[in-house]
Amino acid sequence: MATNKTQRVTMSDVARRAGVSRTTVSFVLNDKPGAAIPDETRRRILEAIDELGYRPNAGARALAANRSGWFGLITEIVTGPFAAEVITGAQSRAWGDRRFLLIAASEGDPAQEAAALDQMLEHRVEGLLYATTWHRAVSLPKAAREVPTVLVNCYDAAGELPCILPDEVSGGYKATRRLLDAGHTRIGFINLDPAIPAAIGRREGYERALREAGITPDPSLVIPGWATADGAYTAACELLDRPAADRPTALFCGNDRMAMGAYDAIKERGLRIPHDVAVVGFDNQELIAAYLRPKLTTLALPFEAMGTKGVDMLAALAAGQPLDTHRVTIDCPLLERSSV
The missing domain is CATH 3.40.50.2300 (Response regulator)
Incomplete structure (x- = not known):
């Protein structure tokens, strides 16, 4: 049965068209060091490649050059x-x-x-x-x-x-430093799973920033939100339901999903962001951070x-x-x- 399959152009076809050996074509294709190929010969080979539509076999070239690209x-x-x-x-x-x-x-x-x-x-x-x-x-x-x-x-x-x-440490430090620079001294931290590297590093940065500002970190202000909006909502409720004198005026959330849950807890209590409670997130999850109202200040994972x-x-x-x-x-x- 006849087929419409086009026969593949080979290196030998190129060699015949250019009037050179197959080895010479190979040297040009692989830009072999030390191969003294005259410019005119190289030109004929490249023209033959173009005219015939030759495509080198990538697998064979990788084997020959030990380099696949x-x-x-x-x-x-x-x-x-x-x-x-x-x-x-x-x-x-x-x-x-x-x-x-x-x-x-x-x-x-x-x-x-x-x-x-x-x-x-x-x-x-x-x-x-x-x-x-x-x-x-x-x-x-x-x-x-x-x-x-x-x-x-x-x-x-x-x-x-x-x-x-x-x-992670620098990220936690910068998030907390931003809140300190805005005048907040009582800053709650709704963290991820406390055992994972991101949570450990971000808490270290949080506490470093507080100490540099002359504030002794208060462990009761650090509550895990387990990386979920629901977990952060529960944690934010616990922090915001404290007596007014003990309540944080800012929340650093370990990711943007948790910031979303914290927003709900803040707004349910008739508090305004950022006037009554400031919020910083982490990760820069674009579909969350840019579309919350107000838009969320956050740290971007690089x-x-x-x-x-x-x-x-x-x-x-x-x-x-x-x-x-x-x-x-x-x-x-x-x-x-x-x-x-």
Whole structure:
């Protein structure tokens, strides 16, 4: 039966059109160092490639050059807003070096994660980024050590792999410092799960800012909201139902979802934001922070910057260059809106 399938143009076809050997075509395509190819010969080969529409076999080139031009990126949920920012930063930086990203979502499934890693290694990626949606310790399959690997928003407990993390302590400090600068001295902190790294770091920054201002941190003003709006609503009610002299005039919420719950508790009590109670969030979840009323002052998690830095580090490792440090922290910028 006849088919409409177009026959693939080969390197031998290009060689015949240009009147040279297949080896000479290969030298030109791979820009082989030390190959003294006359300019006229190179021109004929490039013209033949253009006329015939030849496309090099990427797999064969990767095998020959031991360089694919690809980095791999594995993350839990590629459609989430934070993952999209990591991808944007990593892809923009990779493209500057004419590299591409091979992206896979693990959906939090270890088996799917291992399969994605195997596929990336089969495609001869030159390095791997592994990104999580929340800051925590991770354990990667041993196969991840076969290529340079950089962790984004996470770290391995053994400290073997380089990692890039948000500066949680500085973020907590800046959030609290902003409230202190606005004149508040009684500042409640509705924290995340107290055991996770982000909660620990942000509380450290909160307490550091208070001490620098000459205020002894009051543990009773720190209540976990467990990263949910409902949890923060309950915590805010507890803080705001204190006697007026003991009630906080400002709330630092460990993420923007919790700030949303705190808003409800504040407004139910007839209090105004920021006139009676100021609020600062964390994460800059755009669909929350920019659409609350009043708009929420918050700290942004630097996912795009972490993706960019991850590719910088991978490129250095792939080139055999040592890293200055294996643990990089990225600043969380304060975004001013209307809640302070």
